[in-house]
Amino acid sequence: MNYKTIIPEYKNNVCYIQINRPEANNSINDILIEECTRVLDLCDENIKIVVIKGLEDVFCLGADFNEIHANISKGNYSNQSPEPLYNLWLKLATGPYITIAYVRGKANAGGVGFVAACDMVIADETAQFGLSELLFGLFPACVLPFLIRKIGFQKAHYMTLMTKPISVSQAHSLGLVDVYDKRSESLLQKHLLRLKCISKTAIIKYKRYVNSLNDILTKSKSLAVEANEEIFSDRDNINGIFRYVDEGKFPWEN
Incomplete structure (x- = not known):
């Protein structure tokens, strides 16, 4: 199949999904969400491990403001539901495979959402993580349930309020990153060698059990989607996004 925003690759029982939008800093658009979901659906039966990766210098920078600008300018705002993205992350968190x-x-904004939704996070020493939404009057409504589950309420709260990117070592100390190294590709392969030893049946049963211990993701879905829709329909927030796209200026700049 031909994909416009990702490069899927299958090796034995492992599926690699590379986010591949270099022209848009690997930002998230509707096509990316649809294509990632389609590939994950194909992984349900036989794939043991799913690896989400980006480009060498950018994993994912969150929502595509240019696409939001274009859609709203055409009067298509009603089509911009956050629910498909939340469902995609929910599938990464609860699906019948180990996600890395x-x-x-x-990794910024929605990029952190992808990270927080996965079972494991393996990073290069160049990795950095940020939640910049509040700078635009927004907040990471759909990211937070996943991030809170990953690192706890106060740490997620602090990251959201500070809006400042953190280094990979800081992310590791928070529990967002499990392991990191400058030889990150080798580190990833070592993990895959071990994880491949686990049977598909064992993975399915374990994921079903462990996700039943904490159902914050399911319980938070309607609230997160509603909050996201509200902040992205706020006229001041939309004006800030338009100004950033049109003039390259942040909302607080004169």
């Missing part, structure tokens, strides 16, 4: 976020370079 392999992070090199920048």
Whole structure:
């Protein structure tokens, strides 16, 4: 199949999904969400491990403001539901496979959502993580349930309020990153060698059990989607996004 925003690759029982939008800093658009979901659906039966990765210098920078600008300008805002993205992350968190976020370079906003949704996070020493939404009057409504489950309420709260990117070592100390190294590709392969020994049946039963211990993701879905829709329909927030796209200026700049 031909994909516009990702490069899927299958090796034995492992599926690699590379986010591949270099022209848009690997930002998230509707096609990316649809294509990632389609590939994950194909992984349900036989794939043991799914690896989400980006480019060498950028993992994923969150929402595509240019696409939001274009859609709203055409009067298509009603089509911009956050629910498909939340469902995609929910599938990464609860699906019948082990999910790994392999992070090199920048992960911001929705990029952190991909990271927080995965079972494991393996990173390069170049990786950095940030939640910049509040700078635009937004907040990471759909990211937070996944991030809180991953690192706890206060740490997620602090990251959201500070809006400042953190280094891979800081992310490791918070529990967002499990392991990191400058030889990150080798580190990833060592993990895959071990994880491949686990049977598909064992993975399915374990994921079903462990996700039943904490159902914050399911319980939070409607609230997160509603909050996201509200902040992205706020006229001041939309004006800030338009100004950033049109003039390259942040909302607080004169």
